[in-house]
Amino acid sequence: MILAIDGMGGDHAPKSTVKGAVDAVKEYGITVMITGDQEVLSKELQQYDYDKEKIEIIHCSEKIENEDPPVKAIRRKKDSSMVVALNLVKEGRAEAVISAGNTGALLAGGLFVLGRIKGIDRPALAPVFPHENGASVLIDGGANTECKGKNLLQFGVMGSLYSEHILGVKSPKVSLVNVGEEKGKGNELTKEAYDLLEESDLNFTGNMEARDLPRGKTDVIVCDGFTGNIILKLTEGVFMTVFDLLKEKFTKSFMTKMAAGILKPELRQIKKDYDYTEHGGAPFLGVQGVLIKAHGSSDGKAVKNALRQGKRFAENKIVDKIQESLGN
Amino acid sequence: MILAIDGMGGDHAPKSTVKGAVDAVKEYGITVMITGDQEVLSKELQQYDYDKEKIEIIHCSEKIENEDPPVKAIRRKKDSSMVVALNLVKEGRAEAVISAGNTGALLAGGLFVLGRIKGIDRPALAPVFPHENGASVLIDGGANTECKGKNLLQFGVMGSLYSEHILGVKSPKVSLVNVGEEKGKGNELTKEAYDLLEESDLNFTGNMEARDLPRGKTDVIVCDGFTGNIILKLTEGVFMTVFDLLKEKFTKSFMTKMAAGILKPELRQIKKDYDYTEHGGAPFLGVQGVLIKAHGSSDGKAVKNALRQGKRFAENKIVDKIQESLGN
Structure with a gap:
């Protein structure tokens, strides 16, 4: 199973996101695509011993900051680590996406990039x-x-x-x-x-x-x-x-x-x-894809837990189940 | 200063209301009019040694229960301990009223019996x-x-x-x-x-x-x-x-x-x-008179505290001050 992570999102990124990805790959047997600055992420990754086949850096040139106005940020920063990570799910290249970045932007991104499940008027956070x-x-x-x-x-x-x-x-x-x-x-x-x-x-x-x-x-x-x-x-x-x-x-x-x-x-x-x-991130339920919002202050362990959560949601095909329950 | 208390209101009434009234009379030098069944209240009062001039029982034949629908109770039970106590303030016979009875009924009673201060659309509880x-x-x-x-x-x-x-x-x-x-x-x-x-x-x-x-x-x-x-x-x-x-x-x-x-x-x-x-009752601010809602589970001490609070609100002429601040 391939999961995407917004490599530059969160107060402790990219340290936290890279550490979380490395540990998740080891523990859960998943493959992780990590979005962000190639140079920065490679340097972080060099510290670790891991299966090179299982972590792929997807380079992007921009980053959404915490102060950025959410909707504008998603619309303008098309090559940001967050938007690129969301697109990996939209394009079917990853089965879930995790981000510890700007919450408002992530929710807006979920709506704009992934779109709503038919019959759900308002997707919601479910911590x-x-x-x-x-x-x-x-x-x-x-x-x-x-x-x-x-x-x-x-x-x-x-x-x-x-x-x-x-x-x-x-x-x-x-x-x-x-x-x-x-x-x-x-x-x-x-x-x-x-x-x-x-x-x-x-x-x-x-x-x-x-x-x-x-x-x-x-x-x-x-x-x-x-x-x-x-x-x-x-x-x-x-x-x-x-x-x-x-x-x-x-x-x-x-x-x-x-x-x-x-x-x-x-x-x-x-x-x-x-x-x-401690309980991992909060899924944003009602969008067309598995999207997990991790806490902004997430450390490596919290990111790893959020990845595990993303894996579970994807495995359990929660999006399909919501669709079915609505008779779609 | 004369204060009114709904003698039958609260989970522990009339034990709590009578005890609270007796202690408040001693400690704060106030006079208390206590509404409710004459016989029941007299019997409670007999246990205490107090200045007979300073506690007056106002007999009434009805009582609003916790299960009573608030508005209906206030409209129909005109001779209830709660409505009679509210009327004592309305008629200027008491400067404040305290009740630990049915909250909804008390708020409705505050609105119907005392009325709103001009310029206040919605009186509010302020614990x-x-x-x-x-x-x-x-x-x-x-x-x-x-x-x-x-x-x-x-x-x-x-x-x-x-x-x-x-x-x-x-x-x-x-x-x-x-x-x-x-x-x-x-x-x-x-x-x-x-x-x-x-x-x-x-x-x-x-x-x-x-x-x-x-x-x-x-x-x-x-x-x-x-x-x-x-x-x-x-x-x-x-x-x-x-x-x-x-x-x-x-x-x-x-x-x-x-x-x-x-x-x-x-x-x-x-x-x-x-x-x-522990901090006494909550005033219902915005009505034409001092009305203190004491907690339903109030004991004698809590009732005494609520009476002290009523005294303070009356002394500080809070109703006049709200009126003034609104330019009435």
């Missing part, structure tokens, strides 16, 4: 949301700040297929984020979405209050992209704040330092379990 | 949001799930007055919850609200991502009531989950139990600092 007993799929994680009820229904369909075929959950529970559990609660959007989800073939379990999200009572968390962004970032912020406070309190005296030392491995484990960046 | 360095005011905490830009501007005005006159913050920083920090980010609502807040006389500091909310970088957090509900409940949920996880991990072995024992007071302090129910 995992870690919880007590594992992880749910959250969709939309931030691609669409303005949504209609039918978009949320489609998010539910795509999220359910992801949960079932990639995470192995049988008949995934799909829940709608809302301000109360009873039907009829919420704003116009959630009321409309509730009715559509209820009428669908999904295993829709109704509304879920934000309080219960970290409890892991559901498999697929459906919300608009504005709400999804708030949920992901607030969870991260509260976690970071609690751990900073613990650190502060625990270093107050000799005794508390001693005690904290004993508990350190436990604390580290909790932190790790809940760090959504 | 405090605890953070590292104290607490911000969050507005709207859940009264309006559907908002327009001008509503958010008015929330900013009311929240700023609250922060300045009740919490003593000079020139409070007002921030808009959004998916990115730059101007132009977000959905139609936040874009519209951004422009209005920027043009206003408020100390508007721009957008704030949800990640930064627990960091306490702002004094007034402005958002629609749907988003406000998500923020409050998710923060609560993540906190509770982290503490449950800590408890679980810390009781794994003899050593971790010992260590956790030493750290217990610190953990308890963090938990308490961040528990927004």
